[in-house]
Amino acid sequence: MKRIHFSLREWLQHTASAGYVAKGIIYLTIGWLALLTTIGLGGSESGASDVIRKIALWPFGRVLLALMGLGLTAYVLWRLAQAFWDTERKGNDWKGWLQRLGFAISGGLYATLAWQCATLIFHSLSQSQGSGSSQNTEQLMGIPGGRWLLLAIGLVFVGVGFHQLVRAWRRAYRKNWHLQSRPNPPLPLLEAIARLGLAARGVTFLLIGGLLALAAWRLSPGDAQGLGAALDLLAHQPFGDWLLGAVAVGLIAYGGYCFINAGYRRVRHQRH
Structure with missing residues (x-):
């Protein structure tokens, strides 16, 4: 049984690492494109889906998409393991189930990106551009209670955004790093990257949640946009270039931070 636990932990470790690498590539590209926009060298305010479509146009784009799709699939599997096997030992009280639900939702969101990678690999780019955020939101608002569901999703994004800011402030990520197995880790640098990254992601999630809630309140699907629209919103504020550049x-x-987690993230397994 001990060997089985060790094998499960090894599998989860490799799965989590591959997933964090794929996730890290996406966020690095999003940030880099936004930074290029800020300094006037092209770029764009892009979300994750936009970035994946741009990667498809790169040299060897389909090969990169295949690798990224595999990494994202690995990340989804790890999130589902956290949710259903309780590998993080969150427990079965209401707080534990809420956190595990968050893992499942996160897995679902990244599953859509993995599916988009597969679609771009096996179909033409034009076929993958059929539905955007506004169209999906319009469909959601068309079902009974869809407006309130959209509002609830927006509030979840706001809650996650605040949670990311709290994690950055309290340095809660430290408990998930197995630093003792790495000789002389550059801890101040790792912490600076983690805190800055979590804070920026928290701000963008607050903006996304606000846009979704606004769309539900106004019954306007066009207001419901993702990360790209949140970055565009920042760019059009006073001192927008500075705000966009900072984010x-x-x-x-x-x-x-995702790459740090690929190497330092402690992966647990459920006790029996």
Whole structure:
């Protein structure tokens, strides 16, 4: 049984690491494109789906998409393991189930990105561009109670955004790092990257949640947009270039934080 637990932990470790690498690439690209926009060298305010479509146009884009799709699938499997096997030992009280539900939702969101990678690999780019955020939101609002469901989703994003800011402030990520197995880790640098990245992601999630809630309140699907629209909103504020630049650097740092987790993240398994 001990060997089985060890094998499960090894599998989860490799799965989590591959997933964090894929996630890190996406956030690094998002941040880099936003930073290029800020300094006037092209770029764009892109979300994760936009970035995946851009990667498809790169040299060897389909090969990169295949690798990223596998990494994202691994991340989804790890999130589902956290949710259903309780590998993080969150427990069965209401708080534990809420956290495990968050893992499952996160897995579902990244499953859509993995599916998009597969679609771009096996079909033409034009076929993958059929539905956007506004169209999906319009469909959601068309079902009974869809407006309130959209509002609830927006509030979840706001809650996650605040949670990311709290994690950055309290340095809660430290408990998930197995630093003792790495000789002389550059801890101040790792912490600076983690705190900046989590704070930037928290800000963007607050903006996304606000846009979703606004769409539900106004019954306007066009207001419901993702990360790209949140970055565009920042860019059009007073001192927008500075705001967008700061968040862009933060999203690049969050990509770095994902790479840190690929190497340092402690992966647990459920006790029996």
